[in-house]
Amino acid sequence: MHKDRYYDVVIVGAGIVGSALARELSAWSLRIAVIDRASDIPSGASRANSAMIHAGYDDEPGTVKAALCAEGNRLYRELAGPLDITLLNCGSYVCGVGDGDLAKLELLLDQGRENGVPGLEIIGADELHAAEPNVTPDVTHALRAPTGAIINNFEAVLAFMDNAQQNGVDLFLETELTSLLLSDDRGAVTGATTNRGVFFAPVVINASGTSSDLVAGMAGDHSFRISPIRGEYYILDKNYGHTVNSFLFSCPTDRGKGVTVAPTAERNLLIGPTSQLQESREDASTTAEGLAEVMDGARALVPSITPSMAITTFSGLRASADTKDFVINALDSPHGFVNVAGIKSPGFTAAPAIARRVVDLMKDRLSDIITFVPNRKFVPERRHIPRFESLPVEEKARLAAADPRYAQIVCRCETVTEAQIVEAIRRGARTVAAVKIWTRAGAGRCQGGFCGPRVVAILARELGIPPDEVTRHGGHSRLLSGRTKDYWFREAGR
């Protein structure tokens, strides 16, 4: 049987919001548990998104989104160094065609200035094409946002959680909330019941993304509803990562920000997303129609892009709330239940600012049930696993001399070494997908074709399990069905 666990705070969901919040809360002497049903983090919207750190001109002034987006952008710049997150400070452009679009760009410019976004300006075609020669010549104007940036979204979530764990936070994966524990009069939260036992805590924070309205419902809060919006993407080969130098948007339409073209932090090219409202909270599959829409949209902006440049496709679900704005509140009843929900775009950008706002909210509203005493052992920084590929030759040589496993290449496409994979497993990676998230082994152009068998072998060795128990992403996603010749024994026994 699972043993009962006692905490001050349980955070449901280890996406960017839950992770940033866990790290922010770990600066205080609180016992904190983060639970997530996935077998590795990030999952959900924090895993599959545009990896854009928005400048903050998109949202209507006065909304929570607008306030937190610009602030989040500033915080990432501040935190990228100490938390060792790859951030590409490349700026962004919204590209407009004709006078109709110019009016829209001017609106965004005004909005951005009101939101306190620095350095915004509208530039003409010549200046844009000098900076971005592969953009379609049709573009006549562009809104330049120098603070727009691109992040490695996997690293960002891992970094916040890694640092939170260093500061005493406990992370429980494959742990799914089944119900809330409430006091007899249902006026206060007393804990969370999961498939892995009960977590007793006076505070439960709902950061559960596309499930957040369901979790709120467990607390009797039916004030908002989440509609999952599917976004499909292509990742293109690194050989084309310099096709554009900054994050490129088309002019927004009623349907949203449209298809964007941008480098990733590792200099692949990312194109997408679509925006397809759907019922299912689970189904993040790609579709022929969606991928075609992405390709057409990207080619409208950068005509030289072709499907043959693709190395993979993916799809993610954004948690869009019918309130249109982020839902950040502490319920009066049950006391101790906090919503951090409906965090769709620019949610990833806003997350560090959301974390601070939630801590302020908790100090204000929950100080009767938890006490905020500074964590004197708080360490505000952490290091990622060395990114071997991007290190200078001398540094590669130093690492290889100190540990020969750094001279043992496992993933050829992304130059990932055995040492990095072993360290990822030490820090909690249990699946092939988690190793990829931590190290990029298998994220390159052959998509794990060469390194797949070796990663399976290393996981099996380090975890002390047979290779056929290694999974792709937890659950029933075993990669191998058994030893060869097993069938002979099965048949013979019949």
Add this chain to the structure above:
Amino acid sequence: MSDIHVDVVVVGAGPAGVAAGIGAREAGAGRVLVIERDWDLGGILQQCIHPGFGLHTFKEELTGPEYMHRWVRWAHDAGVEFMTNTMVFGAYPDGSLDVMNPDRGVFRVSAGATLLAMGCRERPLGAVNIPGTRPAGIYTAGTAQRFVNMEGYMPGERAVIMGSGDIGLIMARRMIWEGAKVEAVFEIMPWAGGLRRNIAQCLDDYGIPFFLQHSVARVHGRDRLEGVTAVKVDDDRRPLPGSERFIPCDTLLLAVGLIPENELSRMAGAQIHPVTGGPVINELYQTTCPSIFAAGNVVIVYDLADWVSQEGMAAGRNAALYATGRLQAPVRRIEIAGGANVRLFSPHYITGGTDATIYFRVNRPIEGRCRVFASHGLYERRERYARPGEMNEVRLKKDALAALPDGATRIVVDVEEA
């Protein structure tokens, strides 16, 4: 760091690289080093345990490991040095390389000539753009082959194979031998991608259904693959509505093409041809970086390992000649071009001072008498058929090239119905 200087360094110890080492030694290079990233020599042929190799070189039918064993023994006898489990992670225009392995750490290798023989890799799922989920159970045929033949594990029990490249056909049979079911092989083109003999020996002999002009339109399953939607396609490869059918399976193997692996060639600054994906070379196997040579599947994907070895050997010989200042000087520059039925070919230009063989593949099959030729009356041969799955070639003679008028700067190779 302990740097190394050799006369000829070869990257890759597959069929091209091992033969290149031998060629270099035989042409008089002193120290010849072949660097291999895998633990063992032989490249992908280590996992090709089926017979069918060596018919041209050794006049007998060998398995991949047997075939490479003979070449490696020959290379040892010829005095070729090997370094295994060693990764080349940087390349420079002069051919020097950044290298590392767990024994020596990081070091630099420089050479009189450098020969690239990294081979090719398989196109992954993302490159063929199949929508759906991302469950476990989707492998390239070569990855599955490695699991089955080298690691001793089965990727699954009930497979569908997409694409009819040779590795996919070989793996269809292999899966049957290991007690798995193979539901079908789907090929999007109206003709097979692999060799005719593999269709007969790997599919027909085992009653595996083979569907031309079919594709996998969608994959299903959250954790493990649960099935695929197969669909018939029209002549423009567009799905035909109403032809969809669901096929339950736990494994999808992809045999949808091979791509020359040229990250090092790019790093070194060698020009890459947009159609082949390999470096632009001349008939001397020289890339646009004069001291860097390339041969085998890194240049253009061959159908038979024997040709790859043969080309590697010739390239190794030229690399040694270059390193010792004896390589044939270019006489002129003649561009090679493909005719109406030829898109993939190599080399892309010749220097006119020596015999030259142009390798190519036809775009569409000709199932009847045909004429294989080079323009200017330089070459002509009759064949009973020409198929995209098989490499073709024309041979240009040095004397005939010398007799070409000065105005002739382009030679077209093609195959036509006769």
